[in-house]
Amino acid sequence: MIRAGQIVSLLALVFFLSHASRGLAAPKSPQESSKSPTNSQITFNKDIAPILFHHCAACHRPGESAPFPLLSYKDAKSHARQVAAVTQSRFMPPWLLEPGEFKFADELRLSDAQIATIAHWVEQGAMEGAPSDLPPSPKFAEGWQTGTPDLVIKAEKPYLLPASGSDQYWNFIFRTPVSRTRWLKGIEVRPGDKRVVHHANVLVDRMESARAQESSPGAGFGGMEIKIESEAFDPDSHFLFWKPGTAPYTEPDGMALRLDAGTDLVLNIHLQPSGKAEWIQPSLGLYFTDQPATRFPMLLQLENDRKLDIPPGEKNFLVTDEFTLPEGVQLLAIYPHAHYVGKDLQAFVKFPDGTQKSLIHIPAWDLNWQAVFRFEAPVELPAGTVISMRYRYDNSDENIRNPNVPPKRVVGGNRASDEMAHLWLQVLPHSNPGETGDPRRILQEAMARHNVDKNPADFEAHYNLGAMLQGRGDVAGAEKQYAMALSIRPEDATVNNAIAGANLAAGHPDAAITYLQTALRSRPDYFDAHYNLGTALAMLNNFAAAVEEFRAAVRLNSQDANAEANLGAALAELRNWKEARAHLEKALAIDPTLANARDNLEQVKRALPNDPQ
Amino acid sequence: MARAVMAVTLACLFSIYPLLGRQTIIDIHGSADEVLAQSRGKVLVLVFVRTDCPISNRYAPLLQEMNKMYGPQVSFRLVFPDRTESTDKIRHYMQEYRYELSAIRDLNHALVKRTMAKATPEAAVFDAKGQLVYHGRIDNLYEHIGQVRRAATTHELAEAIEAASKGLNPPVSTTEAVGCFISDLE
Numbered sequence A: 001m002i003r004a005g006q007i008v009s010l011l012a013l014v015f016f017l018s019h020a021s022r023g024l025a026a027p028k029s030p031q032e033s034s035k036s037p038t039n040s041q042i043t044f045n046k047d048i049a050p051i052l053f054h055h056c057a058a059c060h061r062p063g064e065s066a067p068f069p070l071l072s073y074k075d076a077k078s079h080a081r082q083v084a085a086v087t088q089s090r091f092m093p094p095w096l097l098e099p100g101e102f103k104f105a106d107e108l109r110l111s112d113a114q115i116a117t118i119a120h121w122v123e124q125g126a127m128e129g130a131p132s133d134l135p136p137s138p139k140f141a142e143g144w145q146t147g148t149p150d151l152v153i154k155a156e157k158p159y160l161l162p163a164s165g166s167d168q169y170w171n172f173i174f175r176t177p178v179s180r181t182r183w184l185k186g187i188e189v190r191p192g193d194k195r196v197v198h199h200a201n202v203l204v205d206r207m208e209s210a211r212a213q214e215s216s217p218g219a220g221f222g223g224m225e226i227k228i229e230s231e232a233f234d235p236d237s238h239f240l241f242w243k244p245g246t247a248p249y250t251e252p253d254g255m256a257l258r259l260d261a262g263t264d265l266v267l268n269i270h271l272q273p274s275g276k277a278e279w280i281q282p283s284l285g286l287y288f289t290d291q292p293a294t295r296f297p298m299l300l301q302l303e304n305d306r307k308l309d310i311p312p313g314e315k316n317f318l319v320t321d322e323f324t325l326p327e328g329v330q331l332l333a334i335y336p337h338a339h340y341v342g343k344d345l346q347a348f349v350k351f352p353d354g355t356q357k358s359l360i361h362i363p364a365w366d367l368n369w370q371a372v373f374r375f376e377a378p379v380e381l382p383a384g385t386v387i388s389m390r391y392r393y394d395n396s397d398e399n400i401r402n403p404n405v406p407p408k409r410v411v412g413g414n415r416a417s418d419e420m421a422h423l424w425l426q427v428l429p430h431s432n433p434g435e436t437g438d439p440r441r442i443l444q445e446a447m448a449r450h451n452v453d454k455n456p457a458d459f460e461a462h463y464n465l466g467a468m469l470q471g472r473g474d475v476a477g478a479e480k481q482y483a484m485a486l487s488i489r490p491e492d493a494t495v496n497n498a499i500a501g502a503n504l505a506a507g508h509p510d511a512a513i514t515y516l517q518t519a520l521r522s523r524p525d526y527f528d529a530h531y532n533l534g535t536a537l538a539m540l541n542n543f544a545a546a547v548e549e550f551r552a553a554v555r556l557n558s559q560d561a562n563a564e565a566n567l568g569a570a571l572a573e574l575r576n577w578k579e580a581r582a583h584l585e586k587a588l589a590i591d592p593t594l595a596n597a598r599d600n601l602e603q604v605k606r607a608l609p610n611d612p613q
Numbered sequence B: 001m002a003r004a005v006m007a008v009t010l011a012c013l014f015s016i017y018p019l020l021g022r023q024t025i026i027d028i029h030g031s032a033d034e035v036l037a038q039s040r041g042k043v044l045v046l047v048f049v050r051t052d053c054p055i056s057n058r059y060a061p062l063l064q065e066m067n068k069m070y071g072p073q074v075s076f077r078l079v080f081p082d083r084t085e086s087t088d089k090i091r092h093y094m095q096e097y098r099y100e101l102s103a104i105r106d107l108n109h110a111l112v113k114r115t116m117a118k119a120t121p122e123a124a125v126f127d128a129k130g131q132l133v134y135h136g137r138i139d140n141l142y143e144h145i146g147q148v149r150r151a152a153t154t155h156e157l158a159e160a161i162e163a164a165s166k167g168l169n170p171p172v173s174t175t176e177a178v179g180c181f182i183s184d185l186e
Helices: A046-057 A072-075 A080-088 A112-123 A209-213 A439-454 A458-470 A476-487 A493-505 A507-524 A527-539 A542-554 A561-573 A578-590 A597-608 B002-013 B033-038 B056-058 B062-072 B088-095 B112-117 B158-166
Strands: A004-008 A150-154 A159-161 A170-177 A181-191 A197-207 A229-233 A255-259 A265-269 A278-280 A285-287 A299-302 A317-324 A329-337 A342-350 A358-360 A373-381 A384-392 A422-429 B024-028 B043-048 B074-080 B100-107 B122-126 B132-136 B142-144
Touching: A046 A072, A072 A080, A112 A476, A159 A170, A159 A209, A170 A209, A181 A197, A197 A209, A197 A229, A209 A229, A209 A265, A229 B122, A299 A317, A299 A384, A299 A439, A317 A439, A329 A342, A329 A358, A329 A458, A329 A542, A342 B142, A373 A493, A384 A422, A384 B100, A439 A458, A458 A476, A458 A493, A476 A493, A493 A507, A493 A527, A507 A527, A507 B074, A527 A542, A542 B132, A561 A578, A561 A597, A578 A597, B024 B088, B033 B043, B043 B112, B043 B158, B062 B074, B062 B158, B100 B112, B112 B122, B112 B132, B122 B158
Parallel strands: B024 B100, B043 B074, B074 B100
Antiparallel strands: A004 A229, A150 A285, A159 A278, A170 A265, A181 A255, A181 A285, A197 A265, A299 A422, A317 A384, A329 A373, A329 A422, A342 A358, A342 A384, B043 B122, B122 B132
């Protein structure tokens, strides 16, 4: 087994939830009145309560994110002008999308008529009206919104949000205590004080790659965007997103998310100081299902961060990307992402017959209200459909959210003062993984090729394409991509390890060793490189050196069955039967299905009684 | 003659609640003049806030800092224009946000009217002679509701206090405050 990872240029990503099934048992949206609302006396009970209960109460109730409740006439009256002003400006309810060709689930947008009704109600004196007109109060579940979780995990250490200052981004790593593979149908995020937590993303970290950023285990770490490494083929599949007023999204049957033992969940949260210091210690509620996944969505990313180089004063800087689908898919959800200079975000699809439709349009981007938007019905995109994004940026002083005063050159990057141009799409391929291969591989490879074409100087693009080609057995193609990556970053540990892996697969352990030595110079605690170096040395029958490398590997990861098994095998070659037996037994304790380890253990046991020592 | 009557009114209209630290909450039922009379000879700063306004809440650390910075030569007062907010609620709120300021409950909106305050937070600055020399926003952190700068770039309240402390007119006498409408409380 050769180890190589994929570098995923992930942003704070992977979300579940989203705003689906928002107001739980809230009443249905009132019908829009066709007659002019000025004709009659507008009252809270008759006209306003239905709007507030349906569109506002999910957040405007005690314990939720909004600063005051809107559940009664008294509540509404004491904020009447405020409600009129913020609905008029469409600051509230927060819904960034222009109405477009496709409908989204749980749309929070008020109609023009509803906004006019609120304005007229205030002008007429904000009257209460007849008690008999008042609809029943909306009902909300107490505590966990999706019922008692199967497992609750709490952040090990709280984070202290200061009383004042600009927005903060913090990451909590949850070490999931599952001992076998489970299937997750939902994650409910309890972020802590909802008045300061603006939104949160959960990222699945299958390789514990984020832990290196913690100063001590459980401490968490700062940062707006984080990077997660993943196995060569295990594409991200689900959006795990939380924003205020949203009930958790439960995945449909057959679309559960795999959670293996040793997987970390990283919660990336956006916090806004409120005027007083707050301790934030979130919890996650996990909901399992016995049904393994039978349908496999994946996340596609359009992006063009390298084109982000926005001069100060520029008001309308355009960044685009477009990708042609090699396979037919259903588009389930969409997540546009930019930072503070983002202005107008739009995405389109062009069908093979030439017709074009707008997928999503955010004319006044506001990072604070970013969200995953789920389509009300899946959007069918046949093979050959071109998906494109057109993002515009305002780096002038007219953009009051501009992080630089006066404006400065802004480039792509992970910090809040950098910019991003990302469009994530959750798609479900028309065909399932089967005899003709996994459609996600085809999508991922096409995406990787697209990235290489787009940015020939992009190290990660070459590396990722190489990993994909290697994954499907195209070793020569992989080596070519790795060589390109290596020409950009000659000392990079990951690519040196990967190119060594390709050499091992091609039966060239000698060549592999040189690359692995470079990898370990750059990153001495690189488990995969020690493992692969041990394998290369063993292939050359240098078992004494191989044992040292496997020992280093198991010191770095004591739970890897293959490393233990190979250490045992190499020790057996050196006739160190006793130690060989201990490591082979350990390998089998971790993974009882390892056939080689079982065979080797049998041989070692047979050798042991004859051992003169 | 008129002054003597005022002194009497002062005694019966103001009830002073003893509090932890340096908080005092005063109810004002009648005219604004009593509050002004108390600070005669000093610069008086009134800042209108309400406990459930996230925009005024966010200013708590800055207001505290300004109060400390200008020291005893400037009287700094929080004004709560919401008649329904009880003294207990305000006391609890001020402890939560660690305010060490004196507060006034403006029960009849006498101070709201005198300063033409429209929103929370909104500041009013009176000079040592009791003249209203500035009213409006604290700074430009908020452009509109929901449109927030990373940090304020103009500081109108601080400039007004500094000018008034020197007996000068502030560079700007009026600005529009962004926040929660006081008129909702009428």
